[in-house]
Amino acid sequence: MSSSVHKSSLGNQIARKYILDLSASSPKLQRSAISPSNSVGSSLNSNSLSRRSRPDTNHHVRDYSDDESSSGERTNSYSQSTIRSTAASAKTLGLNGLKNIGNTCFMNSVIQCLSNTRWLLEYLKKDMYLRDINTTISGMKGALIKAFAEVIKELWSEDSSDRVVNTVSLKSQIQRFAPRFMGYAQQDAQEFLRYLLEGLHEDVNRVTEKPKPILTEIDDNLSDNEKAQESWRRYLRLDNSKIVDHFVGQLKSTLKCTYCGHSSVTFDPFWDLSLPIPQRTGLLRLSQCLDSFTREETLDGDEKPTCSKCKERRKCTKSFSIHKFPKVLVIHLKRFSPLERFRGKLSVTVDFPIEGLDMSNYASDSNASQCRYNLYAISNHSGTTYSGHYTAYCRHPYTGHWHEYNDSRVSSISSKSLVSGEAYVLFYEQETAKSHL
Numbered sequence: 208m209s210s211s212v213h214k215s216s217l218g219n220q221i222a223r224k225y226i227l228d229l230s231a232s233s234p235k236l237q238r239s240a241i242s243p244s245n246s247v248g249s250s251l252n253s254n255s256l257s258r259r260s261r262p263d264t265n266h267h268v269r270d271y272s273d274d275e276s277s278s279g280e281r282t283n284s285y286s287q288s289t290i291r292s293t294a295a296s297a298k299t300l301g302l303n304g305l306k307n308i309g310n311t312c313f314m315n316s317v318i319q320c321l322s323n324t325r326w327l328l329e330y331l332k333k334d335m336y337l338r339d340i341n342t343t344i345s346g347m348k349g350a351l352i353k354a355f356a357e358v359i360k361e362l363w364s365e366d367s368s369d370r371v372v373n374t375v376s377l378k379s380q381i382q383r384f385a386p387r388f389m390g391y392a393q394q395d396a397q398e399f400l401r402y403l404l405e406g407l408h409e410d411v412n413r414v415t416e417k418p419k420p421i422l423t424e425i426d427d428n429l430s431d432n433e434k435a436q437e438s439w440r441r442y443l444r445l446d447n448s449k450i451v452d453h454f455v456g457q458l459k460s461t462l463k464c465t466y467c468g469h470s471s472v473t474f475d476p477f478w479d480l481s482l483p484i485p486q487r488t489g490l491l492r493l494s495q496c497l498d499s500f501t502r503e504e505t506l507d508g509d510e511k512p513t514c515s516k517c518k519e520r521r522k523c524t525k526s527f528s529i530h531k532f533p534k535v536l537v538i539h540l541k542r543f544s545p546l547e548r549f550r551g552k553l554s555v556t557v558d559f560p561i562e563g564l565d566m567s568n569y570a571s572d573s574n575a576s577q578c579r580y581n582l583y584a585i586s587n588h589s590g591t592t593y594s595g596h597y598t599a600y601c602r603h604p605y606t607g608h609w610h611e612y613n614d615s616r617v618s619s620i621s622s623k624s625l626v627s628g629e630a631y632v633l634f635y636e637q638e639t640a641k642s643h644l
């Protein structure tokens with residue numbers, strides 16, 4: 208099936224809604240430059256504000272900069288009422304919050320990051336996923352992805368009222384899938400993301416019959432590329448879905464015997480990269496975390512692996528590189544490393560690129576393509592290991608504006624304030640030929 212077809216048709220539909228917004232080069236400038244319409248803009252604003260002052264959404268902060276409150280300037284011939292209704296229907300979609308139903312900010316943060324993952328949003332919102340539901344080997348038989356899609360559809364509801372979306376039914380399906388998320392204790396957003404993606408994947412797994420296990424090892428005499436392909440083929444025999452298509456990459460690990468020099472290479476699928484934070488204070492660059500992750504380490508003493516050539520335990524070096532780059536690269540900063548946990552959270556600010564993250568230094572193949580990424584979402588953790596709060600910063604998939612999602616509250620945020628010591632899970636999308644234009 209062609210995802211680009213439905214992507215562009217939804218894109219067009221939404222683009223039409225945003226057409227006024229996108230034509231505005233600088234809403235601020237226009238607002239002050241053309242005085243008669245200021246009154247229209249402000250009346251719309253106060254309208255919207257009064258609509259927003261329901262008790263449960265008291266703190267619902269909105270970003271008006273990419274709303275249509277200034278659209279009147281560009282529709283001079285319209286009557287005021289026409290302007291008003293145009294503006295109301297052109298509200299930027301997707302800027303709805305999620306109710307906190309008891310320590311669920313970790314879940315809300317992850318849901319907002321996924322909700323702004325454009326292909327996933329469109330896959331769910333347009334019901335494309337329904338034809339992929341796995342009713343045979345999926346434990347949830349589609350119940351998890353259906354509950355998730357309902358939440359996403361409500362977040363992207365096309366009616367103009369503001370919503371604070373309730374996640375009670377999604378949470379109960381998540382608990383059925385992963386009982387560890389039972390109850391209302393604070394959880395780790397990255398672990399939650401892994402479980403959630405795994406559950407969504409199972410629900411739309413294209414593998415409908417469990418294949419016979421392959422008991423043989425991959426032939427060590429194959430070239431690295433052949434090994435990688437065989438390893439990937441074996442993975443897809445069991446796990447093959449739209450979710451895998453986008454989120455899963457392939458990591459190459461090389462174990463080298465320091466005695467005989469023999470290298471043993473294995474390829475493993477990865478859903479995210481968990482990067483160590485190699486220092487406790489100061490400012491770090493993301494590349495330093497990536498360097499630390501891919502740097503060769505020595506396995507000695509109790510850790511000595513068995514060399515497949517010497518047939519004996521030998522001191523070896525081990526290193527990682529990326530063989531297959533996923534479309535969506537999830538980077539987890541290990542702020543709560545188990546070894547460090549007793550010393551508390553690592554709050555070091557890691558400076559990461561918003562655009563043009565170049566991963567080519569970490570590619571196993573020096574000719575690797577598709578290793579440039581742009582950031583589109585961040586799950587942030589503030590506070591300490593034991594008491595903290597999660598929020599999300601997400602780039603709107605159609606307007607490109609950044610917003611902060613703090614449970615029920617959604618507000619505008621400048622792309623200059625995205626890097627902080629609170630960034631915990633980063634969502635990058637592969638730069639396509641299109642995004643170079």
Ligand SMILES: [Zn+2]
Nearest residue numbers: 464467514517
């Ligand atoms: Zn050896």
